[in-house]
Amino acid sequence: MGETLEQVELCTPPLNTSCMSTLVSPKATLIKTLLYCIALLTVMLNLLVVISISHFRQLHTTTNVFLLSLAVSDLLVGLTVMPTEIVIHQSCWFLDKITCDLFLFLSFILTSSSVGSMVLISVDRYVGICAPLHYSSMITPSRAKICVSLCWICSVIYNFIILKDHLSQIYMFNPCFQECTVFISYISWVVDFIVTFFGPITVIIALYMRVFVVAVSQARVMRSQIVAIKSRTLTVVVKKSEMKAARTLGIVLLVFIACLCPLYLPFLAGEDNTVDGSSAQSWLFSCNSSLNPLIYAFFYPWFRKAIKLIVSLQILQPGSCEVKIM
Secondary structure (H helix, E strand, O other): OOOOOOOEEEOOOOOOOOOEEEOOOHHHHHHHHHHHHHHHHHHHHHHHHHHHHHHOHHHOOHHHHHHHHHHHHHHHHHHHHHHHHHHHOOOOOOOOHHHHHHHHHHHHHHHHHHHHHHHHHHHHHHHHHHOHHHHHHHOOHHHHHHHHHHHHHHHHHHHHHHHHHHHHOOOOOOOOOOOOEEEOOHHHHHHHHHHHHHHHHHHHHHHHHHHHHHHHHHHHHHHHHHHHHOOOHHHHHHHHHHHHHHHHHHHHHHHHHHHHHHHHHHHHOOOOOEEEOOOHHHHHHHHHHHHHHHHHOOOOHHHHHHHHHHHOOHHHOOOHHHOOOO
16 A cells, blocks of 8 residues: 655635645654643753742842853743644644734844844843953943843844844745745845854854853863872862863854854755745754753753752742752
8 A cells, every 4th residue: 555644735725826735644643742841841851940030039040041041031931832833733723813923023133032042141241250250240230231222122123123124025036825834035044144143153153162161171170289289189179170161162052053053054055045934944943842852951950959949849838949059
């Protein structure tokens, strides 16, 4: 028997302009189930980060303001963008074009705010490690909150400018009404490539490389002092800490670049300037939202302790916000 796992039909058969839709198959059902599990995991992990930083007073630090912004952005991705991408993947979009464009507009905003939050985190760590004596005066909680607010406001304004041509002519670019895509001009793609990809990547790599060089030099100084005072066995521990720092920074950079690069591969390859909300590139970058809490928070001991307190519902007890978490 030569049955095909996937067959194609029209979303609205009487219309010649109808989009093509893939019929439900066991393989497609399995993939959708897996994607829903990833979306649920994304929501749960980022919700734990948001609750931890918001609830425990000891975690109300300047650095965690940026982590909270990133977690909120990733939480919204898992809560809104991922489920919608799953729904329109291999199926028809039966809502109106305005709803489709609002969804794509939201996904663009969350992408920009997530990238902006990562840049803010890299700047915070750069100042904290390379200029520790000036950190408390340069980066205060109030300034951190202002930077986060500006990041979100600029994301909204920037993406509205990028998408304004499409939003003003939402019915012109898509003759197929069951398809949720957005058209972006070549100039807008170039600007977005510089602002959302090339610029942030350059800044993050430059700052993290500087942080890594300073961290390694400081570790070497500590190692030489330890060698002069105590036995040789302690030097092995310091070497392990150097490798752990290098590995963590490498994971942060590689995962972010690996998830962001595919979004701009069609542009670099000279393909058409359309963005599909259910494309593999968009979904891969959305999956970065589930990896961010693992990379930026899960390796912190306070996060593991916070998870235990949250899961055991101890945070509901009076005075739980004052618990020493670090």
